Amino acid sequence: MDFTVALAQIKPKLGCVADNLALAEVSVADAVKAGAELVLFPELALTGYFLKDLVPDVALSLDAPEINRLKELSRHIAIVIGCVEVSSDYRFFNSALYFEAGELRHVHRKVYLPTYGMFDEQRYLARGERFRAFDSRFGRLGILICEDMWHLSAPYILAMDGATTLLCLSSSPGRGVSEDESLGSTSAWQKLTATTAMFLNCRVLYCNRVGYEDGVSFWGGSEVVSPAGSVTARGRLFEEDLVLARVEEGELRRERIFSPLMRDESLSVTLKELARIDRERGC
């Protein structure tokens, strides 16, 4: 189906769930008013990014009142939003929640937790164990959180699982100022979203946050990428924005006819070779 998506490029407050939920409610209302049917928020939109020891304090269990509020809001518009999720055995996950028609329909727990350079996620967070596509009123979707997208296998698995739209929630820090026109992180992500879309004949809806935490900027630039890899809408750099774009079913249909890469992709060859690699590594 054709639909209108809104990318809510917000500036969360570090460790302030109530404030961030209020911020999200404003974006939800704006998105509804603009006629959007799906609104994406960034990674950890309800908490901010460099949480460190705040992780347990801001974590939400899936029966928390904040989650119920998001369910209610999703009666008017489907919502994807990032938060810290606590499980009943007290593991903390960097999660993305998908709400539709008043219900929590899907949870993705970030699998690839960057723990190098400026990142320290695995010190504080538990790792997700699965990539699963799921059905929605917008067709079959797959969710990735930031670093997940940098592992080729992750969007590949989702696309093989039938996802035709990839939702990517991000808190990408701005770094790499050189003589180039763009920031290093901006140009790297723009290559990544376009290439992923093109390889997998999938739409990519990418929502990145803005603002600063302890001197680190987040650069925004959220985008809607067509299955052919071209950008149909892009958010402002470094500033809050609500990016609206019309997503057409016909574009997906035409691309899948023009370039049937996913039709031809061989699951059995991939599985056979991966099984061989696994066997050989084992000896």
Add this chain to the structure above:
Amino acid sequence: MLMGSLGMNTALARTILVGFIREEVRKVGLTRAVLGLSGGIDSALVAFLAAEALGPENVQAIIMPYRTSNPESEAHARLAAEQLGIRHDVIEITSMVDAYFESYPDADNMRRGNKMARERMTILYDHSAAWSALVLGTSNKTELLLGYGTLYGDMASALNPIGDIYKSQVWQLSEAMGVPRVIIDKKPSADLWAGQTDEQELGFTYREVDELLYHMIDLRYSRNELIVKGFGADFIDKIQAKVQNSHFKRRLPVIAKVSNRTIDRDFRYSRDWGK
């Protein structure tokens, strides 16, 4: 010659640094900033960034000469402040510094220079409280890595917009922002005594050391790779030692661990906690 690797998209850097000052100041519920203006390029650049971020009416520059300071420094500081239209006050530090050294007449230049830097710091922090303004740091990445600064003196600040850009990049950004030409062109000096220049005191030029630091720190070239790249072994070792030996200046004081949750070791929060 402008080295390719240290070339910078100044428009982008400006956006990030202006946004940094604006957001980090407002986040703590304030609107203003105060900084020491020496007449040199680093503090001039920070003043330009701050005026753009907060509006000139929200930036206060304090010019703090000592009796041996070059009068040209004060003139250049005034020039920058007047061009920006920011409030600027001159507070002489001679009487306080000299009062102290009456008891220690044999103190060398380093002790005197450090005392001056720390005297200036106390004045900035007093104005910070008096004017509800955050103190902006003006140490660039080259100085911070080499430890060419006074701990708790000029290295002290609430926010440092230029601590991740090398001196060679400070020059580029200053040009782009319209810092007065005379300030850009003059030889960098800590101005602790007459005729002092940084490059003479350090024994190498900023352009040389920036190129080395960029490859050593940012790109993580190994010693052998640096030699192949054309840097002298002695120069590499000297700079490596400077970076290592000054590391204590870039860290908080070391706390002896006794409990299960020690500040900064296993009690870890961002400074922007709740902001």
